[in-house]
Amino acid sequence: MVTLVEDLRRETIMELIQLNEIVDLVIPRGGEGLIRFVAEHARVPVIKHYKGVCHQYVDAPANLDLALDLLVDGKVSRPAACNSLETLLVHADVAGAFLPAAGKALQARGVELRGDARSRALVAGMGEATEDDYAAEYLDLVLTVRVVDDPEQAIAHVQRYASDHTEVIVTEDPAHAERFVNALRSAVVMVNASSRFSDGGELGLARRSASRPRACIPMARWGWKR
Numbered sequence: 001m002v003t004l005v006e007d008l009r010r011e012t013i014m015e016l017i018q019l020n021e022i023v024d025l026v027i028p029r030g031g032e033g034l035i036r037f038v039a040e041h042a043r044v045p046v047i048k049h050y051k052g053v054c055h056q057y058v059d060a061p062a063n064l065d066l067a068l069d070l071l072v073d074g075k076v077s078r079p080a081a082c083n084s085l086e087t088l089l090v091h092a093d094v095a096g097a098f099l100p101a102a103g104k105a106l107q108a109r110g111v112e113l114r115g116d117a118r119s120r121a122l123v124a125g126m127g128e129a130t131e132d133d134y135a136a137e138y139l140d141l142v143l144t145v146r147v148v149d150d151p152e153q154a155i156a157h158v159q160r161y162a163s164d165h166t167e168v169i170v171t172e173d174p175a176h177a178e179r180f181v182n183a184l185r186s187a188v189v190m191v192n193a194s195s196r197f198s199d200g201g202e203l204g205l206a207r208r209s210a211s212r213p214r215a216c217i218p219m220a221r222w223g224w225k226r
Contacts, residue, residue: 083199
C-alpha cells in the first residue's frame with residue numbers, strides 16, 4: 001500500500017518515521033536538511049541521497065552545438081534543482097573551440113564560472129576553482145569547469161567528486177559513451193541529453209515539460225547497474 005502524507009509539518013514527519021511496525025520504507029524527497037533529518041531520526045529503512053553534484057562531460061568527438069544547448073539548459077533553466085549541472089568537463093582537443101563560446105553564453109545569463117588553469121586561460125573573467133568548489137552543490141548560478149585530457153580523466157573526476165545523482169556525456173563515439181555509462185554508479189547517466197531529464201515528470205512519472213531540448217538518449221541508464 002502507498003499512502004500520500006499531505007501534512008508536511010516536522011512533527012508529523014517525526015511521528016511517521018518512527019512507525020517501524022507499520023511503515024516498511026521511507027523515501028524522503030526534498031532538500032538536504034530534510035533528508036538528513038529523516039535519516040538521523042528514522043526507525044524504519046530509508047532510501048536517500050543528500051546532494052546533486054551533477055556533471056556534463058564534452059568529449060572530443062562531440063556535437064558542440066548540442067553540447068552548448070545541453071549545458072545552458074542543465075545549468076540555467078532551474079539552477080536550484082538537484083538535477084542542475086554543477087561541473088563542466090571538456091576534452092582538451094575541443095576546449096579551445098567550446099569553452100570561449102560556452103563561457104560567453106553562460107556569463108550572459110549571469111552564471112559565475114570557476115575553473116582550473118587551462119579553463120581560465122580560455123575564458124575571460126573565470127575565477128579559480130578550489131577542491132571544495134568541485135565537490136559543492138551550489139543550487140545557484142555558479143559552475144565549475146575543468147579541462148581533461150581523455151574520457152578516463154573525466155570519469156576519474158566524476159568518481160571523485162560526484163554525489164551519484166546525474167551525469168551527462170556529450171559524444172558521437174558509441175564506445176566512449178558506453179565506457180562512461182558503465183564506469184559510473186550514479187543513479188542516472190545520460191548520453192547526449194540534458195541533466196534536467198533526471199526528473200520524475202521527464203521519466204514518465206508525471207506530465208513532461210515541453211521546455212527541455214530534445215536529444216537522443218539511447219544509452220541512458222536509470223537506477224542501479226545491471
